[in-house]
Amino acid sequence: MSQTNKVIEMKGITKEFGNFRANDNIHLDLNKGEIHALLGENGAGKSTLMNILSGLLEPTxxxxxxxxxxxxxSSPDIANQLGIGMVHQHFMLVDKFTVTENIMLGKEKHRFGFMDQDSAEKEVQELSDRYGLRVDPRARISDISVGMQQRAEILKTLYRGADILIFDEPTGVLTPQEIDELMEIMDSLVKEGKSIILITHKLDEIKQVADRCTVIRRGKSIDTVDVATTSQQELADMMVGRSVSFKVDKKPASPKGPVLEIKNLTVKEARGYDAVKAIDLEVRAGEVLGIAGVDGNGQSELIQAITGLTKVESGTIKLDGKDITNKKPRKITETGLGHIPEDRQRYGLVLPMKLEENMALQTYYQKPFSKHGFLNHKEIKEHAKRLIEEFDVRTPSEEHSAASLSGGNQQKAIIAREISRDPALLIAAQPTRGLDVGAIEYIHKRLIEQRDNGKGVLLMSYELDEVMNVSDRIAVMYDGNVIAVVNADETNEKELGLLMAGVSLEKAHEQVAESNGKEKETVADTK
Amino acid sequence: MLTQNNNRLNNLMVPILSIILGFVFGALLMLLFGYNPLTAYQAMLEGVFTNPYFFGEALRQATILTFTGLGFAIAFQAGFFNIGVAGQLLVGWVSAIWVALTLPDLPRIVLVTLSLLVGIVAGAIWAGIAGALRAYFGTSEVVVTIMLNYTALHVTNYLIRNVLSTGNTTERVGESASLRIDWLTNLTAGSRLNVGFFIAIIVVALYWVFMTQTTAGFEVRAVGLNPHASSYAGMSAAKNIILSMVLSGALAGLGGAIHGLGTFGNIFTQSGLPHVGFNGIAVALLGLGNPVGIFFSSILFGVLDVGAGFLPNRAGVPDEMASIVIAAIIFFVGANYLIRLIMGKLQSNKQATEGGE
Structure with a gap:
């Protein structure tokens, strides 16, 4: 390949923060018209490297x-001028503005001092058609789906003339269908001569779209490989630095009596709609019940109702045989509930507080952590040290703030705290969101361990793989209803996908059988 | 690596640099108007530090500021902006005087304790109103405490004119309710410095113990830093809102009671809210919510307050200049982002030169 074919070459990039080397002599090059994946664990230095490329940080x-x-x-403006555009993980959009207004923000079109909305809209529409980025230029950001918001974000970079696009963990917030659409968009962008750097730790996505992949680990570039000739296992091992197992290793469950019994439960969401509609659900001791469903079908409200954070409209919830309907969160926690919340930074931790204080966030008022209202700092510290050791939370010390930990280690800290209270039921909501395979493997192992200790686990996840791998039974939620509960080893991705789209269980069965039949007609039956 | 120690040092640098910049700003302003800043600052410092009376007065002023500062800080830690410290101080003041005038025959220790307690309770209730409204109805504590400030002012004036006296000033409380003690008065050449100063030091220690050593303080801090995670962890937001506001008002009320029984010995009608209330906010911000920091900030403000009196006579500078210095210090504390930015640049430059071998 000739020199001129390379649109970006980063040579020997080192970035130091104090004594800490976030990037250590990293090499990365991007060919014109390729999708180049940047793979690495949380905290490996991917974001630092990309922040350098987009002008937010200067390399040492x-x-x-x-x-x-x-x-x-030296500044994002210069990156812009060079045609480098970043599609951020957390969208940089103004909610109350329309798609067009957001896209032209900072580069407003005007005529005689007045904004020229019409021609901007036309331009957005043209771009949108050209790259297959379906958006409604006049819709307000707050009214459109996350997938469309992301497309607006992509259009924003294209509008600014970017031909090198950096996608920062773009699929984390998308539904499976939206992910497929995004993959197609990336393909069409490349066909139009754009070049893409895709930051991710999802290996199947890399296999699906990327041409080459650069792996970085602990700030160092490990290797750049051709994706076509490298297996997912090899990529994962390179990223983590040891052999990783994808398959969740578990024995069949041996469930006992119910720990969570939900009867006829209705919960309203903030705006007053019924978000959970008269559902029945049971989690037994010694099993993992997975809740599958597309975001926004009542899963969050269900969990909030169980944990006592939202008022129950009608129906009952029993935990370990005791009625906990509309009890205070503390009462429910004491009854035997552990909760790994969906948004760990907002709901799981008090980030500015010390890690040791976070480890005692629910138990500080109990012995041995306090006596007569006075904290026992020694016990709190000892407790934190034990958990850090046992759950392998990587931190310089228990006195560092929770904010100083990487995402994976923050999550480990929460899991350590919740499991150490030995709850009869552990609710894990999106427990591995945004984490790398090493951390995911670890967290899944811990959830299974909890199950094997005879506890109930309620796992809510938007990742179908995760639900299928970890759960024993799967409840599918659609539009506030549990439309089916299936055994994990008797279902498949296709069936679940249909159920998640609101198709009834019988129809889903039929359709899956039908499509399997078609496959059998075209492909020789191998069984 | 950014270590904890380094952070702590940086945190300390912000108020120190703010103070320095505040004085520099004041000096520039004085130069601009043709005054000599060196003479002015010298007059202030010499005035306060070479005369035991004025030094005593500065500490006396610092005493009250410590209470209002701590009062503001405790609500602030829990995430609330109690701008009603002045009003809470006033109700504490009038209540304490009321008790002292009503029961003059009680033994001194009983009367003083009782009066202070009543002042504490009055301040606590006054702030508790705002806390309860916030907790149960979501009413902004800023608006409510501002309104309660004026209510406090006019209720107090009414009580003075109609209940406690027939004029604009009450009688002085008797010896049995006074916080002044002879040796302290003599030591400071007759200043109004009183036992309140020692109570302030004890309260500073108690504040630290409460915040760092008790479960209640743990909750207040957690709720203030992240109310969502705190309620997920089973803490009650409503309880902590009310608790922190009640404690805030209690501290302000105690400050008011000490102002009454120690500084003045009576209460008089006022045209506006006492400045020590609002300066408490400034003291808390400069002290960064740390009780010891608040104590030293109070002393600085006390010195500036009393020292201001020397500006016109000894340096020919208007005494408002001291207020400008105070305002500038607060400005720079508020603009701590600017200071951190400058410090960050200085540090990275230093590293760059060290690293560039």
Missing amino acids: EGEIWVKGNKVNI
Whole structure:
């Protein structure tokens, strides 16, 4: 490949924060028209590297060449001028503005001092058609789906003339269908001559769209490989630095009596609609019940009702045989509930507080952590040290703030805290969101362990793989109803996908059988 | 690596640099108007530190500021902006005087304790109203405490004119209700410095114990830093809102009671809310919510307050200059982002030169 074919070359990039090397002599090059995956664990230095490329950080050492010229990207403006655009993980959009207004923000079109909405809208529409980025230019951001918001974000970079696009963990917030659409969009962008860097730790996505993949681990670039000739297992091992298992290793469950009994439960969401509609659900001791469903079908409200954070409209919830309907969260926690919340930074931790204080966030008022209203700092510290050791939470010390930990280690800290209270029921909501395979493997193992100790586990996840791998039974939620409960080893992705879309269980059975039949007609039956 | 120690040092640097910049700003302003800043600052410092009376007065002022500062800080820690410290101080003040005038024949220790307690309770109730409204109805504590400030002012004036006296000033409380003690008065050449100063030091220690050593303080901190995670962990937001506001008002009320029994010995009608209330906010911000920091900030403000009196006579500078210095210090504390930015640049420059071998 000739030199000029490379649109970006990052040579020997090193970035130090104090004594800490976030990037250590990293090399990365991007060919024109390729999708180049950047793979690494949480905290491996991917974001630092990309922040350097997009002008938010300056490297301590190293050179960046863009389209054959050595450049100094000292600000996001310069990155913009060089045609580098970033599609952020957390969208940078103004909720109350329309798609068009957001896209032209900072580059407003105007005529005689007045905003020229019409021609901007036309331009957005053209871009949208050209790349297959379906959006409604006049819709307000707050009214459109997450997938469409992301497309608006992509259009924003294209509108600014970017031909090198950085996608930062773009699929974390998307539904499976939206992910497929995004993959197609990325393909069409590349066909139009754009080049893409895809930051991710989802290996199947890399296999699906990327041409090459650069793996970084602990700030160092490990290797750059051709995706076609490298297996997912090899990629994972390279990223983590040891052999990783994808398959959740578990014995068949031996469930006993129910720990959670939900009868006829209705919960309203903030705006007054019924978010959970008269559902029945049971979790037994010694099993993992998975809740599958597309985001926004009542899963969050269900969990909030169980944990006492939302008022129950009608129906009953029993935990370990005791009625906990509309009890205070503390009462429910004491009855035997552990909760790994969906948004760990907002609901799981008090980030500015010390890790040891976070480890005692629910138990500080109990012995031995306090006596007569006075804290026993020694016990709190000892407790934190034990959990850090046992759950392998990577932190310089228990006195560091929770904020100083990486996402995976924050999650480990929460899981350590929740499991150490030995709850009869553990609710894990999206427990591995945004985590890398090493951490995911660990967390799944812990959930199964909890099950094997005869506890109930309620796992809510938007990741179908996760629900299927970890659960023993799966409840599918659609539009506030539990439309089916199936055994994990008797179902498949297709069936669950249909159920998640609101198709009834019988119809889903039929359709799956039908499509299997078609496959059998075209492909020789191998069984 | 950014270590904890380093952070702590940086945290300390913000108020110190703010103070320095505040004085520099004041000096520039004085130069601009043709005054000599060195003479001015010298007059202030010499005035306060070479005369035991004025030094005593500065500490006396610092005493009250410590209470209002701690009062503001405790609500602030829980995430609330109690702008009603002045009003709570006033109700504490009038209540304590009322008790002292009503029961003059009680033994001194009983009367003083009782008066202070009543002042504490009055302040606590006054702030508790705002806390309860916030907790149960979501009413902004800022608006409610501002309104309660004026209510406190006019209720107090009414009580003075109609209940406690027939004029604009009450009688002085008797010896049995006074916080002044002879040796302290003599030591400071007759200043109004009183036992309140020692109570302030004890309360500073208690504040630290409460915040760092008790489960209640743990809750207040957790709720203030992240109310969502705290309620997920089973803490009651409503309880902590009310608790922190009640404690806030209690501290302000105690400050008011000490102001009454120690500084003045009576209460008089006022045209506006006492400045020590609002300066408490400034003291708390400069002290960064740390009780010891608040104590030293109070002393600084006490010195500036009393020292301001020397500006016109000894340096020919208007005494408002001291207020400008105070305002500038608060400005720079508020603009701590600017200071951190400058410090960050300085540090990275230093590293760059060290690293560039």
